[in-house]
Structures are given as C-alpha cells and as structure tokens.
Amino acid sequence: MEKAATYDFIAEPFRCDLNGELMYSTLGNYMLNAADYHSAERGFGWKALKAENKAWVLSRLAIEMQNMPQPYEHFHITTWMEKTLRAFTYRHWAITGENNRLCGYATSVWAMIDLTTRQPADIFKIGDGKIRDYADENRGVPIDRASHVKIDKENLELLRETDIAYSDIDINNHVNSIKYIEHVMNVCPEISKRSKQIRRLEVAYATESHMTDRLRFYGKEEGERFCCVVMRVADGVEQEAVRCNISYKL
Amino acid sequence: MEKAATYDFIAEPFRCDLNGELMYSTLGNYMLNAADYHSAERGFGWKALKAENKAWVLSRLAIEMQNMPQPYEHFHITTWMEKTLRAFTYRHWAITGENNRLCGYATSVWAMIDLTTRQPADIFKIGDGKIRDYADENRGVPIDRASHVKIDKENLELLRETDIAYSDIDINNHVNSIKYIEHVMNVCPEISKRSKQIRRLEVAYATESHMTDRLRFYGKEEGERFCCVVMRVADGVEQEAVRCNISYKL
Numbered sequence: 001m002e003k004a005a006t007y008d009f010i011a012e013p014f015r016c017d018l019n020g021e022l023m024y025s026t027l028g029n030y031m032l033n034a035a036d037y038h039s040a041e042r043g044f045g046w047k048a049l050k051a052e053n054k055a056w057v058l059s060r061l062a063i064e065m066q067n068m069p070q071p072y073e074h075f076h077i078t079t080w081m082e083k084t085l086r087a088f089t090y091r092h093w094a095i096t097g098e099n100n101r102l103c104g105y106a107t108s109v110w111a112m113i114d115l116t117t118r119q120p121a122d123i124f125k126i127g128d129g130k131i132r133d134y135a136d137e138n139r140g141v142p143i144d145r146a147s148h149v150k151i152d153k154e155n156l157e158l159l160r161e162t163d164i165a166y167s168d169i170d171i172n173n174h175v176n177s178i179k180y181i182e183h184v185m186n187v188c189p190e191i192s193k194r195s196k197q198i199r200r201l202e203v204a205y206a207t208e209s210h211m212t213d214r215l216r217f218y219g220k221e222e223g224e225r226f227c228c229v230v231m232r233v234a235d236g237v238e239q240e241a242v243r244c245n246i247s248y249k250l
Numbered sequence: 251m252e253k254a255a256t257y258d259f260i261a262e263p264f265r266c267d268l269n270g271e272l273m274y275s276t277l278g279n280y281m282l283n284a285a286d287y288h289s290a291e292r293g294f295g296w297k298a299l300k301a302e303n304k305a306w307v308l309s310r311l312a313i314e315m316q317n318m319p320q321p322y323e324h325f326h327i328t329t330w331m332e333k334t335l336r337a338f339t340y341r342h343w344a345i346t347g348e349n350n351r352l353c354g355y356a357t358s359v360w361a362m363i364d365l366t367t368r369q370p371a372d373i374f375k376i377g378d379g380k381i382r383d384y385a386d387e388n389r390g391v392p393i394d395r396a397s398h399v400k401i402d403k404e405n406l407e408l409l410r411e412t413d414i415a416y417s418d419i420d421i422n423n424h425v426n427s428i429k430y431i432e433h434v435m436n437v438c439p440e441i442s443k444r445s446k447q448i449r450r451l452e453v454a455y456a457t458e459s460h461m462t463d464r465l466r467f468y469g470k471e472e473g474e475r476f477c478c479v480v481m482r483v484a485d486g487v488e489q490e491a492v493r494c495n496i497s498y499k500l
Contacts, residue, residue: 010283012279012282012283012286013286013296013297013421014279014282014283014286014420014421014422014426014428015279015420016420016421017416017419017420017421018419018420018421018423020421023417025417029262029264029265032264033260033262033264036262036263036264040322046263046321047263047321047322071296071297071421072290072297165436165442166267166435166436166438166441166442166444167273167275167432167435167436169267169268170264170265170266170267170268171263171264171266171267171268171270171321172264173268176264178264182417185416185417186415186416186417187415188416191416192415192416192461194416211442
C-alpha cells in the first residue's frame with residue numbers, strides 16, 4: 001500500500017461562507033476524515049484503536065491556504081505521515097482543487113491516548129509498530145511546522161464564556177478539535193467583520209474539555225494576527241485547553 | 251433525466267455524536283446538499299438561481315429517522331419533488347444505509363426569494379417553468395408532512411441569548427437553516443443529557459436572521475417533546491425567526 005493517499009471532496013455551497021470560500025471548520029473536518037481514512041486503510045484508524053481502548057488525539061495543527069476551494073469545486077486532500085515516533089506522529093496534508101490548482105497545505109502532530117487513563121500511549125504497540133512502514137521521511141510540506149503556539153498572556157481580554165453544548169462533543173466524548181477552531185474564529189473580530197483573510201491558522205491542544213465544563217475565550221489582536229487562549233473551567237478551576245493563532249494576509 | 255436522484259455519503263466518525271450516531275446537523279447539511287445537486291443537475295440549483303438574483307429558502311422541514319447512519323457507514327440520500335407550485339416546492343428525501351437498510355425520511359417545503367427585495371418570487375419564472383417536468387405527484391413519503399409547527403407560547407422560558415457568529419452565516423448571507431437546528435438541540439435539556447432519542451424533528455422558518463442580529467431561544471418541555479421558538483433581535487425588536495419541535499421516542 002502507498003504511503004500517501006488522496007481523497008476527493010466537494011466544496012458544498014452551504015458549507016461556504018459569505019465570501020464564497022469553504023469554511024475552515026469544514027475543511028478541517030475533511031482533513032480529519034482524510035487522516036482517518038488513510039489510517040483505517042493501513043490498520044490504525046479510529047475503529048482499530050478503539051478496539052484496543054486507544055484513540056488518536058490532535059496535538060498541534062497548522063493550515064495555510066493560498067486558495068480556498070470555491071462552491072461546488074471538486075477538490076482533493078492528499079495525506080501522509082512524514083515521521084512517527086513512540087509518542088508522536090507527524091502528519092501532513094496537501095489540498096488541490098480542479099485542474100490541479102494548488103489550494104494549500106496543512107501539518108500536524110498527533111499523540112495516542114489510552115481511553116481509560118486519558119494518558120499518552122505507545123504508538124508502536126499498535127499492530128506491532130507496522131505504522132513505521134508507512135512513514136515517508138523524505139516528504140515534508142513547504143510550510144512551517146505546527147508550533148507550540150506561544151502566546152504572551154498579558155493583556156488578553158475575556159471575549160466569550162460559554163457552556164459546552166451537545167454539538168461540541170464528538171464520538172470521543174470530548175470537544176471536537178475542529179469545533180475549537182470554529183469557536184475561535186467566531187470570537188475573532190476581524191474574521192467576524194470579514195475585514196481580513198487568513199494566511200496561517202495554528203492551533204495547539206493542551207487538555208481535553210468535556211460536556212460539563214465551561215469554555216472561556218481570551219484573545220487579543222497583536223500586529224497582523226489574532227491570539228486566543230481557550231480555557232476550560234471544571235469545578236471552578238481554569239485550565240488551558242487550546243492556544244490558537246490566526247495570522248492575517250498582509 | 252430522472253425525477254429523483256440518489257447521492258452517496260459517508261457517516262464520518264467525527265461527525266457522529268457520543269452515541270455513535272450521525273449528528274442531525276450533519277445529516278441536515280447532507281440533505282441540503284443532495285437537494286442542491288438534484289436541482290443543479292436539472293437547471294435550478296443555487297448557482298443558476300443566483301445568476302437570476304434569486305435563491306431557494308427552506309420554509310418547513312421534518313425529519314424522522316428510524317436508524318441513524320453509524321460511523322463509517324456508506325449511506326444514500328434519494329431526493330425528489332412531489333409537487334411544485336408558483337410559490338412553493340414540496341421536496342422529500344429517503345435515507346438508506348448499507349445493504350439497503352432503511353434509515354428514515356424527511357420532507358420539506360421551499361420558497362424562492364428575490365435576493366434584493368428578500369420577497370417571494372415566482373418559481374415558474376425560472377427556466378420557463380421546466381421545473382414542473384420534474385415533479386413526481388405519485389411519490390410522497392410515509393411520514394407526516396412538514397407542518398407550520400404550532401407552539402403554545404405560554405410558559406416558554408428564555409434558555410439562551412446569543413450573538414450571531416461568523417460560523418452561523420452561510421453563502422446566502424443569513425443564518426444557515428441547519429445551524430438553527432444545531433442551536434436548538436444545544437438548548438434542549440434532554441438532548442444535552444442524552445436521555446431521550448429523537449422520533450421526529452420539525453422546523454418552520456419564519457424570518458431570516460443576519461450577522462448583526464441576536465438570537466433568543468425560548469423553549470419548554472411539553473409531554474414527550476421539546477418546543478422551541480427562536481426570536482431574532484434586530485434594533486431592539488424581537489421577531490420570530492424559527493419554530494422547532496423535537497418529539498422524543500417513547
């Protein structure tokens with residue numbers, strides 16, 4: 001089996017925003033689906049891991065789109081792993097549109113957790129470590145790696161506080177990784193006003209959030225970017241859940 | 251060209267809820283996409299209407315699922331119009347899973363609006379009324395029609411008030427029809443607690459809501475159902491946007 005795989009999608013018009021561009025949250029979901037199909041076909045998808053009481057969790061993600069798919073555009077997501085270690089897997093995506101038009105790239109870091117302890121698990125223990133056979137160490141992406149997303153927490157403003165809702169929670173019983181992006185874009189003033197376009201979106205996931213938690217979104221504009229820290233509040237205690245940077249096109 | 255058309259989808263695991271069932275909001279989006287593909291292939295899709303400064307707007311919708319698609323299930327949405335009049339089109343859907351397993355049915359009423367005046371437009375003026383050739387008057391669905399959704403407004407409780415956010419707005423520059431369903435399910439206590447399953451979901455759309463509005467969700471439990479009225483607040487004035495009934499399985 002090939003190390004990379006390509007999956008086809010359509011930019012459904014009602015998943016496009018007012019500017020006629022596919023929403024980042026929809027693109028993000030498709031990328032996660034492509035990652036899961038790619039993994040499932042190679043024996044380490046969500047279902048195979050679930051049977052061993054394990055799950056993949058997204059640790060870091062960065063997306064840079066030069067051209068977003070347009071309404072009705074048939075587009076393609078190619079995904080592969082550059083490297084996999086015991087604790088982390090480095091996965092990339094290339095997104096192309098019709099006539100091979102380059103849309104953009106994305107890159108990520110994944111960890112595996114034990115579903116009971118929610119603690120990190122050894123990736124090589126799944127399927128006798130065969131996952132290593134699929135890593136393609138010569139194939140990176142031409143965008144910066146997904147960083148830890150450093151945010152200076154001085155002067156962050158509380159932009160929104162909300163209960164976690166039914167639609168935030170996915171099959172893994174925690175707030176869906178992509179839902180955080182949707183929420184952060186919703187509290188970002190320049191995105192809401194549609195006055196800026198996104199050059200790079202970067203997210204670091206620190207802690208899982210659950211149905212009974214609340215989320216607080218602290219953010220600020222800083223030069224040509226929006227920085228946001230999402231805190232989960234459980235039993236009155238605040239804990240960092242997600243850090244996100246949205247860098248604008250100049 | 252056939253009067254009905256069938257489109258294939260996959261119940262992506264991360265669009266499934268904690269119970270391992272496809273989310274209604276995701277299903278609703280797929281149904282809208284199927285409706286649009288069906289219309290587009292017959293000359294009256296979103297793009298063709300947009301060129302004439304018109305758009306379809308969903309007026310009423312009812313969904314009854316006996317079996318929700320399960321994670322990774324390949325499922326099929328068949329859609330057709332039973333009838334089309336100058337002011338309204340009656341569209342149905344049948345959803346089937348793998349091995350032809352019946353998943354459920356949905357039914358709807360659509361109007362057409364002029365994009366400048368936002369007032370109703372004459373459906374027969376699109377493409378010389380050829381849309382009538384595709385109506386299949388002998389093909390209904392075995393569930394009750396989508397009603398006006400009558401709700402006794404006594405004793406409704408304000409459950410949530412929220413600004414409209416970037417992710418609520420779709421390419422038609424109003425709150426996406428399916429996003430209301432997501433919001434209503436989020437304020438429904440029995441859905442949030444996952445203590446009830448949905449027998450029938452019914453929505454009536456009264457007025458469009460826009461980015462600068464706020465939304466207020468008034469709801470109550472009434473026997474084996476949850477009733478919700480969504481009010482849009484614009485310039486301090488409340489106006490009914492959506493009425494929704496969620497009937498539970500007994």
